[in-house]
Amino acid sequence: MITQNIRMSPRRSLLRRWFEPKSIKKMAPATAVIVYGLLILWAVFVLFPLYWLLITSFKLPADVNAGPVYLPWIDFTPSLHAWRELFVFDYEDTLRAYINSIIIALLATVLCVTIGSMAAYALGRIQYKPKFATIVLFVLCLVAMAVVVGRWGVDWRLSLAVALAVFFVLARAVGRHFKATLGNGDILFWMISQRILPPIVAVIPIYMMFQSVRLLDTHIAQILAYAVVNLPIVVWLMHDFFVTIPTDLDESAQLDGATRFTTFVEIILPLAKPGLAATTLLVLILCWNEYLLSLFLSTSNAQTMPILVAAMNAGERGILWWSMAVVIIVMIFPVVLMALVLQRFISRGILLGAVKG
Secondary structure (H helix, E strand, O other), X not given: OHHHHHHHHHHHHHHHHHHOOOOOOOOOHHHHHHHHHHHHHHHHHHHHHHXXXXXXXXXXXXXXXXXXXXOEOOOEOOXXXXXXXXXXXXXXXXXXXXXXXXHHHHHHHHHHHHHHHHHHHHHHHOOOOOEHHHHHHHHHHHHHHHHHHHHHOOOHHHXXXXXXXXXXXXXHHXXXXXXXXXXXXXXXXXXXXXXXXXXXXXXXXHHHHHHHOOOOOOHHHHHHHHHHHHHHHHHHHHHHHHOOOOOHHHHHHHHOOOOHHHHHHHHHHHHOHHXXXXXXXXXXXXXXXXXXXXXXXXXXXXXXXXXXXXXXXXXXXXXXXXXXXXXXHHHHHHHHHHHXXXXXXXXXXXXXXXXXX
16 A cells, blocks of 8 residues: 555655646646647637738639648749739729828727717716706707708708707797706716617618718718717726716816816826726727618719629629738728827726726
């Protein structure tokens, strides 16, 4: 029995070394093998499509149609055929769509994040109590304005001015008789509910609105549409970041004579940089990949990259996978570059926004 225990002790020691960590800050070797193995497997799963995309952009049509080949200079000879075709023969269309995407996505993101951050800060610091009857009255005035413009063809500027005047008169006369109010939570829920609505439901009215003001196929139409559609996301996310910042900072700044806007710009925003960076990147990605609104609001002059990709898919020659790979690589480059620039803020922003209490 003693001899058997002595023989088993090295094996037990080996098991302990394999499954027990040396310290609380380190993983056991068996755990490390499993964890890093899963991470490597996941990395291969995520990065292989990008690798396949890259090598496809350097293949000739015969190499793409022949079957799956994986290794350059071994399975096939790389060629710049697809890159030359896109940037030489279709240079003007590609460059115009690319510049349009950059301008529209960046300006829409800046506008959306700017307005959304101020709205989120206001909802996080000021308690609003709008009367429910006043909101209903405002909606009814807008509906009446839309009916007058659509049915009788009255100029929308005149109709809007009359509708606002009627609203202010009725709000002062009737609003005082109703006591039911809404709170900040109701406003936040109403804003985020706009993202629950399928975009296809609102795209036709948006198209008709910009058509009536002669803004179709312009940058300003898509910038305004993208900013309005993504505004609820900015307000919802930035509100969570602002409520984690102590209100004592605002009170101290106001005691020193700072205005609400100065406090927001010079004190609150620098503290909310992680959340601002994460939110900006998310909105930029949504604006960069927007297809439905761009399809309805642009024809040729303000056409963006997603529309160009869709046009390539619907071409007479079918889907040209080699050209498609080049376009996709060009499309993802600005977003990846922005993610690398904001990387140190993004991880902190995600964690900060997830901690409550």
